[in-house]
Amino acid sequence: MVIRRRWFIHILWHWSWSRANQSRRGRTGFDFKTSNNEAKYEALIVGIKMALNARARILTVYSNSQMVTNQVDGTYDVKEDRMNEYLQEISELKSFQLHQILNTENIEGDYLLD
Numbered sequence: 001m002v003i004r005r006r007w008f009i010h011i012l013w014h015w016s017w018s019r020a021n022q023s024r025r026g027r028t029g030f031d032f033k034t035s036n037n038e039a040k041y042e043a044l045i046v047g048i049k050m051a052l053n054a055r056a057r058i059l060t061v062y063s064n065s066q067m068v069t070n071q072v073d074g075t076y077d078v079k080e081d082r083m084n085e086y087l088q089e090i091s092e093l094k095s096f097q098l099h100q101i102l103n104t105e106n107i108e109g110d111y112l113l114d
Helices: 036-053 066-072 081-091 107-113
Strands: 006-011 058-063 097-100
Touching (some): 036 066, 036 081, 066 097
16 A cells, blocks of 8 residues: 655635535535635645545645635734634644645646636
8 A cells, every 4th residue: 555645735715616516526515604714724624634644744735815824824813713713723733834826826726626
């Protein structure tokens, strides 16, 4: 059995995605009501946990969410209690690199959307 030690996760968000689109190509949808910002954090946490459960040792996450990437790295202040809860949960996970990527530069993400 081959275990991939290096993982790359692309967390993409676009307001116009439909629920039907979220089920294609390994996308994950949520069956509960949540705000857009909460969904972005949920996607980040689920992605990290999936990679760690698969024994990832080196984890790099790309996200097109300016808010999430800047709140996680401390550039932006967090004003909502619920977002602070998400940040706390993320800080308890194994270390990872998080990078903001612009939609226009996200070639891998574009492939997943097709």
